């Protein structure tokens with residue numbers, strides 16, 4: 001658990017983070033969004049003490065982070081940034097192994113970890129381990145950057161626009177990889193992004209920042225239904241609200257009894273994508289299939305329209 005307790009940061013006379021108090025629950029993803037210069041990066045960099053707060057306390061599992069030496073914090077907390085920050089003269093394997101080696105892991109354990117992570121990120125270890133960063137595409141470098149941040153199995157991962165440079169297709173893939181990894185390791189993640197789609201796709205909770213303040217800290221559905229201020233409402237994008245509501249839940253949660261004609265929709269698909277398939281198919285309903293192919297029932301236009309409406 002990460003507790004921000006009345007955190008304020010000044011640079012000279014300028015207050016860039018103002019009295020932020022919020023708690024990040026373990027094993028969850030908190031996404032920080034807001035306008036440029038609103039203090040998002042500064043806020044998360046205070047967790048691993050790359051920036052020291054002017055006042056306030058950050059507790060990690062109850063422990064004041066100032067009581068933990070900075071070098072130890074940075075070994076314990078994964079940190080992935082836009083532009084990945086890989087060491088250019090070290091191979092991919094050496095980059096990923098940086099913190100495990102600092103922690104004194106044995107050779108075999110390091111090698112196994114590097115292979116596990118490369119495989120997880122769909123980078124064939126036999127090809128990529130010995131490559132240098134400049135031999136990789138931007139998207140591959142970025143995945144190595146995230147793999148490096150995860151290498152020492154941190155309980156906590158800070159990510160600052162980690163997918164910023166990726167094209168939309170690789171970006172969607174990287175987000176799904178991250179969700180899978182977060183489930184697998186139970187990592188607590190705090191992620192900064194400009195991309196509201198990304199925020200709604202990944203977040204258990206979203207913090208909206210403006211001018212150093214956190215205007216709202218809530219789960220995505222709550223924020224969509226009850227935005228705290230006009231700024232939050234504008235940031236979410238009022239015209240997108242019904243689609244974002246549908247994007248949070250899976251087709252499997254909207255299954256109705258009965259049969260329908262047409263190509264089955266996977267239960268794992270978002271309800272938004274299910275709506276898209278229904279509209280494209282021109283049918284009023286389509287069957288829904290579980291991962292093993294078993295038909296669970298159907299999902300209907302009428303049902304999804306009801307789900308997209310403002311909750312009462």
Ligand SMILES: Nc1ncnc2c1ncn2[C@@H]1O[C@H](COP(=O)(O)OP(=O)(O)OP(=O)(O)O)[C@@H](O)[C@H]1O
Pocket residue numbers: 011016034035036037038039040041042043
């Ligand atoms: N080392 C520093 N010295 C002085 N001012 C700084 C320093 N670091 C950040 N700032 C200022 O603090 C404010 C918040 O910066 P920060 O990088 O946290 O914003 P951000 O929300 O992450 O922005 P962006 O989305 O553009 O990355 C900005 O006005 C920035 O100019």
